Amino acid sequence: MKCCSLGVVGCLVIASLAAAAPPAPAFRAGAATSNITPHLGCDIVGGFLPFPATNIHDQLHARCLVLDDGRTKLALVVCDLLGIDRSVSLEARKLIQQGVQIPPEHVLICAVHTHSAGSALGKTRFKFPQGADDYQQFVARRIADGVKCAVNVLRPAQAAFVTAEAPEHVFNRRWFMKPGTVPPNPFGGTDRVKMNPPAGSPDLVEPAGPTDPTVSILALREPGGRPIAVFAAYSLHYVGGVGPGDISADYFGMFCRHLERLLGAEHQEPPFVAMMANGTSGDINNINFRQPRAGRKPYEQMWFVAEDVAGKVHAALAKAAYRDAVPLAARYREPMIATRRPTADQMKWAKQMLAKPAPKPGKTDLPYIYAQRTMGMAAYPEAIPVPLQVLRIGDVCIGTMPTEVFCEIGLEFRKRSPVGSAFLVSLAHGYFGYLPAPRHHALGGYETWLGTSRLDPEASDKMLKALLEMTAETR
Numbered sequence: 419m420k421c422c423s424l425g426v427v428g429c430l431v432i433a434s435l436a437a438a439a440p441p442a443p444a445f446r447a448g449a450a451t452s453n454i455t456p457h458l459g460c461d462i463v464g465g466f467l468p469f470p471a472t473n474i475h476d477q478l479h480a481r482c483l484v485l486d487d488g489r490t491k492l493a494l495v496v497c498d499l500l501g502i503d504r505s506v507s508l509e510a511r512k513l514i515q516q517g518v519q520i521p522p523e524h525v526l527i528c529a530v531h532t533h534s535a536g537s538a539l540g541k542t543r544f545k546f547p548q549g550a551d552d553y554q555q556f557v558a559r560r561i562a563d564g565v566k567c568a569v570n571v572l573r574p575a576q577a578a579f580v581t582a583e584a585p586e587h588v589f590n591r592r593w594f595m596k597p598g599t600v601p602p603n604p605f606g607g608t609d610r611v612k613m614n615p616p617a618g619s620p621d622l623v624e625p626a627g628p629t630d631p632t633v634s635i636l637a638l639r640e641p642g643g644r645p646i647a648v649f650a651a652y653s654l655h656y657v658g659g660v661g662p663g664d665i666s667a668d669y670f671g672m673f674c675r676h677l678e679r680l681l682g683a684e685h686q687e688p689p690f691v692a693m694m695a696n697g698t699s700g701d702i703n704n705i706n707f708r709q710p711r712a713g714r715k716p717y718e719q720m721w722f723v724a725e726d727v728a729g730k731v732h733a734a735l736a737k738a739a740y741r742d743a744v745p746l747a748a749r750y751r752e753p754m755i756a757t758r759r760p761t762a763d764q765m766k767w768a769k770q771m772l773a774k775p776a777p778k779p780g781k782t783d784l785p786y787i788y789a790q791r792t793m794g795m796a797a798y799p800e801a802i803p804v805p806l807q808v809l810r811i812g813d814v815c816i817g818t819m820p821t822e823v824f825c826e827i828g829l830e831f832r833k834r835s836p837v838g839s840a841f842l843v844s845l846a847h848g849y850f851g852y853l854p855a856p857r858h859h860a861l862g863g864y865e866t867w868l869g870t871s872r873l874d875p876e877a878s879d880k881m882l883k884a885l886l887e888m889t890a891e892t893r
């Protein structure tokens with residue numbers, strides 16, 4: 419038989435070319451920031467009582483990253499806020515779907531937990547569901563703008579995942595104390611542990627839980643090596659130590675500036691975007707209770723932590739192995755989770771407390787505040803849809819919860835995850851109070867007080883189980 423004029427070898431080459439699969443679409447990434455600073459005079463939230471903002475120390479941002487594997491797009495947004503109400507996430511994701519066609523289930527929106535920001539939680543935090551107020555609508559729109567700008571600069575990319583260890587900045591803040599030295603709680607009862615005991619106190623016995631020293635780091639760069647974005651998560655509540663009346667993104671924003679400088683990416687076009695999400699830090703803070711440190715000037719401790727963590731992240735990035743193929747996937751669910759209900763005795767106590775004259779404005783009266791919170795919980799739904807999400811980025815899995823998650827829950831997720839490199843991010847898609855692991859409810863302490871904790875004591879087990887199932891589905 420006679421072959422065509424190309425000869426046998428030429429025919430085989432053509433045949434193999436025709437049979438080859440189409441080239442895999444290139445992985446792309448783009449990142450952008452959106453300014454979400456509120457106006458001066460707004461209420462700064464984070465303490466028991468709000469007070470007005472009188473100065474902007476540093477601007478607040480929604481930091482946005484978009485990933486595209488050619489079939490699936492994901493967006494990750496980290497906001498310089500104490501928390502975000504569910505309504506903000508719903509509105510932002512609706513706008514993102516309309517604007518750039520990324521499905522709501524594929525968009526992660528979380529807050530860092532800076533205690534020096536305006537409130538995106540709404541005026542009445544116990545109202546569920548709630549409509550978005552002016553600032554919440556502004557934040558939602560700015561998040562959507564940031565994601566759109568990130569889409570505008572999508573470009574071929576590579577991804578890497580590394581970790582760094584930073585044990586020296588994280589301390590468990592719940593302590594067992596010597597018998598009889600834990601003060602009564604606002605309800606008149608006795609707790610077994612105390613949150614933020616006096617540093618250096620001779621009554622300290624031992625912390626009631628672990629810390630998580632690992633910084634999880636997802637890095638995106640152009641194939642030529644220029645950085646696009648770094649999404650990091652560390653389990654530290656916040657640092658604090660701001661000036662009076664200051665708006666600030668706390669160490670989260672400062673970390674981003676330090677990392678940008680260390681990478682030599684300060685004047686890059688398109689801009690490099692660093693992001694520091696809050697891992698699982700419900701019971702973790704930056705106070706060394708065993709060896710109290712001397713007083714610091716405003717921003718001094720924050721600068722110290724931010725610079726050190728950025729240095730460790732930068733050093734870890736030097737060892738990163740980047741990949742071109744990064745398949746993406748997402749899972750999103752809103753299981754109904756029971757809420758805590760005030761008992762008849764608690765309701766009676768709260769009504770008696772609120773019948774007394776109100777405390778003077780500006781005075782922190784914890785029994786009065788918790789009486790109000792008890793009434794808030796009485797009006798709260800008996801069960802609420804709790805948003806849970808898993809994003810799969812190559813070999814990495816990010817799980818999210820809409821609460822201030824205790825550290826050991828994050829450690830458990832990492833240990834039991836069916837995907838090798840996994841970590842949890844808190845305060846995503848809503849705010850439903852603290853999430854202690856069940857054993858902590860028996861110990862008591864601030865994070866377990868009714869109103870500070872809103873979900874059923876078994877909630878974390880149910881939420882973790884659901885996230886692990888969702889993670890397995892992305893394999």
Ligand SMILES: [Zn+2]
Nearest residue numbers: 531655700822
């Ligand atoms: Zn908090």
